[in-house]
Amino acid sequence: MPEPHGQPRAPLRIVVVGHVDHGKSTLIGRLLYDTDSLPEGKFEELQRVSERRGMPLEWSFVLDAFQAERDQAVTIDTTQIWFRSRERDYVIIDAPGHREFLRNMVSGAANAEAAVLVVDAAEGVREQTRRHAYLLHMLGLRQILVVVNKMDAVDHSDRRFAEVKREVERYLEDIGLSPNAVIPISAREGDNLARPSSRMLWYEGETVVDSLDRFRPLAAPIERPLRFPVQDVYKFDERRIVAGRIESGILRVGDEILVSPANRAARIKSIEAWNSAVQQVEARAGQSIGITLEDQLFIERGDVISHIQDASKLSHVFRTTLFWLGTKPLEVGNRYTLKLATRMTPVTVEKIETVIDTQSLGSTTGEAVQRDEVAEVILRARETLSIDEHRDNPAMGRAVLLDRYDTVGGGVVDMRGYPDLRQGSEVRSTNVSAVEHLLTTEARAARNGHDGAVVWLTGLSGAGKSTLAMHLERRLFDKGYHVYVLDGDNVRRGLNADLGFGPDERAENIRRVGEVAALFADAGTIVITSFISPYREDRNRARAAAPGRFHEVYVAADLAVCETRDPKGLYRKARAGEIKDFTGISSPYEEPDNADLVVDTSHQSVESCVDSLVAYVERHVRLERATVRAVGD
Amino acid sequence: MSSYLDALESRTIYILREAYARIEPLGMLWSIGKDSNALLWMARKAFFGRVPFPLVQLDTGMELPEVYEFRDKAVADWGLDLRVETCPPEDEMDPDLPPATRAATRKTEGLKNALRRDAYRGIIAGIRRDEQSMRAKERVFSPRSLDGAWDFRDQPPEFWDQYKTEFPEGTHVRIHPLLHWTEIDIWRYTKREGIPIVPLYLARNGKRYRSLGEKNITFPIDSTAATIDDIIAELETTRAPERAGRAMDHESEDSFERLRATGYM
Numbered sequence: 001m002p003e004p005h006g007q008p009r010a011p012l013r014i015v016v017v018g019h020v021d022h023g024k025s026t027l028i029g030r031l032l033y034d035t036d037s038l039p040e041g042k043f044e045e046l047q048r049v050s051e052r053r054g055m056p057l058e059w060s061f062v063l064d065a066f067q068a069e070r071d072q073a074v075t076i077d078t079t080q081i082w083f084r085s086r087e088r089d090y091v092i093i094d095a096p097g098h099r100e101f102l103r104n105m106v107s108g109a110a111n112a113e114a115a116v117l118v119v120d121a122a123e124g125v126r127e128q129t130r131r132h133a134y135l136l137h138m139l140g141l142r143q144i145l146v147v148v149n150k151m152d153a154v155d156h157s158d159r160r161f162a163e164v165k166r167e168v169e170r171y172l173e174d175i176g177l178s179p180n181a182v183i184p185i186s187a188r189e190g191d192n193l194a195r196p197s198s199r200m201l202w203y204e205g206e207t208v209v210d211s212l213d214r215f216r217p218l219a220a221p222i223e224r225p226l227r228f229p230v231q232d233v234y235k236f237d238e239r240r241i242v243a244g245r246i247e248s249g250i251l252r253v254g255d256e257i258l259v260s261p262a263n264r265a266a267r268i269k270s271i272e273a274w275n276s277a278v279q280q281v282e283a284r285a286g287q288s289i290g291i292t293l294e295d296q297l298f299i300e301r302g303d304v305i306s307h308i309q310d311a312s313k314l315s316h317v318f319r320t321t322l323f324w325l326g327t328k329p330l331e332v333g334n335r336y337t338l339k340l341a342t343r344m345t346p347v348t349v350e351k352i353e354t355v356i357d358t359q360s361l362g363s364t365t366g367e368a369v370q371r372d373e374v375a376e377v378i379l380r381a382r383e384t385l386s387i388d389e390h391r392d393n394p395a396m397g398r399a400v401l402l403d404r405y406d407t408v409g410g411g412v413v414d415m416r417g418y419p420d421l422r423q424g425s426e427v428r429s430t431n432v433s434a435v436e437h438l439l440t441t442e443a444r445a446a447r448n449g450h451d452g453a454v455v456w457l458t459g460l461s462g463a464g465k466s467t468l469a470m471h472l473e474r475r476l477f478d479k480g481y482h483v484y485v486l487d488g489d490n491v492r493r494g495l496n497a498d499l500g501f502g503p504d505e506r507a508e509n510i511r512r513v514g515e516v517a518a519l520f521a522d523a524g525t526i527v528i529t530s531f532i533s534p535y536r537e538d539r540n541r542a543r544a545a546a547p548g549r550f551h552e553v554y555v556a557a558d559l560a561v562c563e564t565r566d567p568k569g570l571y572r573k574a575r576a577g578e579i580k581d582f583t584g585i586s587s588p589y590e591e592p593d594n595a596d597l598v599v600d601t602s603h604q605s606v607e608s609c610v611d612s613l614v615a616y617v618e619r620h621v622r623l624e625r626a627t628v629r630a631v632g633d
Numbered sequence: 634m635s636s637y638l639d640a641l642e643s644r645t646i647y648i649l650r651e652a653y654a655r656i657e658p659l660g661m662l663w664s665i666g667k668d669s670n671a672l673l674w675m676a677r678k679a680f681f682g683r684v685p686f687p688l689v690q691l692d693t694g695m696e697l698p699e700v701y702e703f704r705d706k707a708v709a710d711w712g713l714d715l716r717v718e719t720c721p722p723e724d725e726m727d728p729d730l731p732p733a734t735r736a737a738t739r740k741t742e743g744l745k746n747a748l749r750r751d752a753y754r755g756i757i758a759g760i761r762r763d764e765q766s767m768r769a770k771e772r773v774f775s776p777r778s779l780d781g782a783w784d785f786r787d788q789p790p791e792f793w794d795q796y797k798t799e800f801p802e803g804t805h806v807r808i809h810p811l812l813h814w815t816e817i818d819i820w821r822y823t824k825r826e827g828i829p830i831v832p833l834y835l836a837r838n839g840k841r842y843r844s845l846g847e848k849n850i851t852f853p854i855d856s857t858a859a860t861i862d863d864i865i866a867e868l869e870t871t872r873a874p875e876r877a878g879r880a881m882d883h884e885s886e887d888s889f890e891r892l893r894a895t896g897y898m
Contacts, residue, residue, distance in 0.1 A: 008821065010637035040872040063766070079769045080762050082815060103790035107772075110792035220640075231647070232654045236683050243679075245647045274682040287639070288646035290681060301654055325790055339795045400795040407790045407797065580657075 011082065011089035012217050015109040017136065018118035019128035020096075023149040027118055027187040027208075028081065028092050029059030034194035035209065037083035038062065059188065063094050078108035085194075087213040095132075102131075102372050103325045106410065109136060114143035114215040116208075117168070121154045121184070125167045127359060134358040134374065135323060137175050138412060140394050143215045144172070146179045147208060151200060152186040158202040174361055181211045220286035224248035225310035226257075227388070227396050229341035230303040233504055234290070241272050241290040242299055244342065246283055247395040249307075251291070253281045258311050259297065260304045260386035263422065267294040296541070298508040302343035304386040304396070312386045312396060314421040317350065320399050321376050322369075322411025329368040330377065330409065337402040340385060341395070351378040377411075389415050444524040448482050452521035453621045454546045455528045455613070458539060458592060459555035460584045461570055462562030464601040464609070468555060469530040471610045476526060476617060486517060487530040501581060507538050514542025521549045526621060534589040551620060553613065554595035559584050561602040596620075638822050641814055645672070646679040647794070648773055648810040649757070653685060655798035656755030656806060660747070662898065663688040663715070665700050665707075666845040667830055668759040671819050672811055674828045676757075677711070687714040689756075691743040693736075694719070695847035703831045718747040733850040733880035734888045741896045745781055748805060757808045758898045763815040764875055765882065767893050775807040776800060781896025783807075807898075816875050817868045824861040835859050843875055850880040 016024045029046075032038045042062065050057045063079050079094050093112055095105035109115065115136050119129055136144065146168050154160040161184045172179055183192055184203050191197035194209045226249030234241040251257075255268045271280040272290040283289045293299075304312055324330050330349060338347040353376040354363040369375040379399070390397030390412035397413035445451045455472070457465040469485045476483040492499075496512055499505040510533050520527035533539050543550040562584065563571045574582030581587040597616045599609040652659055661676065661684070663669050676684050690704065708715050720743030726735045747753070762769040772788050774796035789797045800806065811819075823830060833842045833853075840853040841864075854877065858864040876882050882889045889897075 008637060008817075010640055038872070039874045041874070079766065081766075081769060082763055104788070107788075107791045231650050234680065236681060236685070239681075241681060243650055245643060272681060274678050274680075286643055288643040288650070288679070337799075395793075398793045400793060402799060405797075405799040405801055407795070410790075410792060410795075 011091045013091045013112045014114045015093040015112035016116045017095050017132040019126040022118045022120040023187050024118050025060030025063045028094055029062035030187045030190050031193055032083050034190050035083055078104045085209050085213055110139050113218045115141050117146045118149050121148045121150050124164050131358045134175055137177050144179045145211050146182040147185045149185055149187050151184045156199045221248040222250055222285045224393055226251055226307050228305040230301055231342050232301055239292055243290040245288045246285050248285045248393055250284050256308055257305050258308045259299055260312055261314050261384040264297050266297055269294045300504045312388050314384050315387055315418055317380045319378050319414045320411030322409045323374050324369045324409045326408030329370050331368045339400040345381050345383055347379040347381045350380045389413055448524040451621050452524045453526045454517045454521050454550045457530050457553050457555050458533045460562045462565040463555045463557035465530040465555045468609055469528045472613045475614050481526050483526045485528045510538040514545045518546035521546050532583050534583045536590045551596045552592055554592045554598045556598055556600045557602045645675045645810040649676055649679045652755055652808045658753050659686040659755040660689045660753045661757040663690050665704050668811055668819055670828055671822055672759040687716050689747050690717050691740045692717050692719055693739050693847050695849055697848050699831050699833050718743045731884035734884055736850050737881040755806050755808055759811045760809055761814050762812050767890055771809055773809050773812055776804050779803045783894050820865050844879055846879055852878040854878055
């Protein structure tokens with residue numbers, strides 16, 4: 001028992017698996033009783049319930065919480081229960097043995113650090129014995145204890161025990177597992193659980209509890225390379241916090257890191273914490289943290305942060321050994337949603353390499369993988385994935401597949417034969433030094449007849465930005481200006497086709513538009529941009545990209561007016577909840593606090609707004625020559 | 634440096650952030666009990682001091698006065714967005730239920746009203762697996778039908794920290810970030826973090842509340858534990874179940890099962 005004031009430790013998580021009716025729940029119930037871990041009154045309750053039902057004392061009732069389970073004497077769903085040996089605390093996960101309850105078994109076993117495989121002494125190894133053992137191995141469990149149960153039913157025969165032991169060990173060896181111990185028990189009678197049995201004196205090995213106590217807890221993988229999958233990016237205040245859990249390795253303030261799959265470098269500025277007196281400088285595997293970066297770069301949920309050395313692999317395609325839980329078979333050409341750490345993305349089944357028979361361990365090629373089968377398949381994603389092999393980094397090499405809303409499979413990643421796309425691609429640094437042009441801005445302005453400029457129109461959807469932009473372009477063009485409109489349609493189709501409409505992607509959209517607009521202006525063109533660009537921070541960044549040439553125009557219009565206009569029917573959809581993060585409805589619009597020009601389309605005509613825009617440009621965008629020939633003059 | 638409490642906390646923060654990233658609109662039940670307060674504390678940690686979703690209190694008007702006092706002070710001190718949901722009266726509940734179960738059902742109905750009105754797609758609740766054998770079978774992300782019913786025969790697979798976050802219309806999900814904590818863990822964490830608690834948990838005149846519920850269906854236990862350290866010491870040796878003082882758990886063999894299947898927390 002832990003010292004009352006000593007350092008409490010985490011309980012060891014063990015899963016109990018095996019064929020249906022081989023006695024998993026009975027083992028757990030009796031183990032709790034023999035280690036004095038049953039809550040007060042529980043034993044008496046068991047006696048009462050068993051009497052009322054006219055059945056012998058049923059230990060499994062400790063776990064069978066549902067009426068239906070007690071009535072049918074089968075475990076329906078995975079359950080967890082705490083118990084305590086002299087050495088430490090345990091959480092036992094009881095996984096149902098029924099074939100159709102495989103998903104429950106996986107749900108329980110995937111979380112465990114060690115396993116107990118229960119085999120009936122009379123029946124020996126059965127279908128679920130093999131399947132469960134195979135899955136334990138696949139899930140990466142390596143600490144396994146085998147108990148040969150119901151020894152009382154075979155007259156405590158040492159010969160029968162030896163037969164079953166050999167049978168189990170042979171199968172486990174074939175799949176690459178070696179049990180820590182194989183113990184003859186009778187769970188119902190408590191033989192060899194907490195105390196050595198007097199009925200099996202031929203057995204000289206340890207008891208179940210002693211054997212459990214020798215299992216070791218799994219340590220967080222701090223020695224592996226850093227993997228920090230981005231869970232979210234928070235902008236609750238002036239900080240931009242990248243939040244997530246470190247899956248492996250160690251991260252320190254000042255570290256040069258790489259964001260994948262974009263392959264961008266940045267430096268860690270701080271580790272943020274709430275209600276903490278000390279400034280944290282280091283975080284390790286297992287910790288849920290938040291960091292800020294020195295560099296402004298686009299980052300979103302699903303990205304993976306690593307160090308520049310020892311980065312993950314990049315690939316569109318990978319092989320996975322998976323267990324299939326779907327009611328519909330997995331077939332070549334089917335599309336699913338992949339969940340890989342925090343990334344969610346569509347994948348297509350490219351190939352089924354082999355379907356594995358967990359009973360004979362033979363494998364066949366096949367066109368389909370049926371429910372509860374295990375197979376090796378090749379999956380292809382449209383986007384580049386940051387991925388690790390399961391044997392290198394378990395947490396980053398586990399793929400979960402969804403069919404619409406439902407989890408239908410899970411698999412471990414194996415990249416044999418697939419190239420790492422990172423080879424040959426260069427890390428995109430934020431420290432690029434510009435090459436000097438041999439042409440001056442003045443020379444360009446002299447030829448064009450005017451300076452380059454960014455006329456940045458910002459305002460609500462429906463405020464009239466695009467209409468004004470198009471009219472202004474026409475009027476300036478007619479006056480001889482080199483002018484071009486950048487709007488949502490022409491950038492969203494190409495340059496920004498990879499971006500969605502979440503807050504971060506919108507910010508990235510605007511960042512790119514700002515950079516492109518600055519290049520246009522640098523090349524001597526007057527570029528008119530027409531984007532809602534709701535955030536002040538984003539507009540200021542665009543201003544910073546084109547210093548001295550940026551002109552912010554606030555196209556003001558009342559929300560009510562915009563909503564009545566609703567040219568694309570977007571407000572209606574937003575009100576109906578069909579569009580998330582819609583500016584003005586469910587997402588804020590930050591009005592410019594010192595716009596260079598304000599035009600109000602709810603109170604002025606288009607004509608008069610365009611007039612003031614033209615007048616503004618003529619006044620502020622310096623003309624090199626006194627006369628600009630108007631086209632058509 | 635890294636203790637088992639840090640590991641429990643990290644997991645809870647991970648779950649809270651998954652919920653916030655994937656489910657909207659989201660609300661968190663706040664009963665003002667010890668688990669709920671520890672969860673609220675971790676939510677503030679997860680989101681760097683601000684709780685980015687509303688808290689919902691299912692109020693039967695039957696909480697002990699100390700609970701209301703604590704609630705009002707916390708709301709003011711921590712700037713919480715609290716929505717108090719007044720539960721429908723007991724005489725509107727199914728008269729066939731045993732009395733304490735019937736009283737507890739008021740909260741189920743209150744929750745349904747809150748779900749209908751604010752259209753929550755996710756409700757965070759601070760239940761733990763070690764509290765009750767039915768709760769031991771829960772998933773971290775547990776889908777419910779529109780009327781809140783829990784189909785325990787058909788729970789989704791949940792492994793490798795990939796939770797069910799995709800749903801058809803008409804479903805909501807209960808999110809259980811404290812499922813892996815035990816009662817003693819909560820007290821050790823409360824002590825370590827200095828989380829304020831309702832004083833009813835501490836013994837006065839030889840009695841304390843081990844689990845807080847409505848005053849008509851919850852009873853204090855015999856105890857001399859006057860500090861959190863005393864409570865931890867008490868729990869290290871006791872074998873009495875935590876919810877022994879909650880009447881609705883014990884009225885019939887399956888009363889809590891029926892409560893949960895119809896949407897109770």
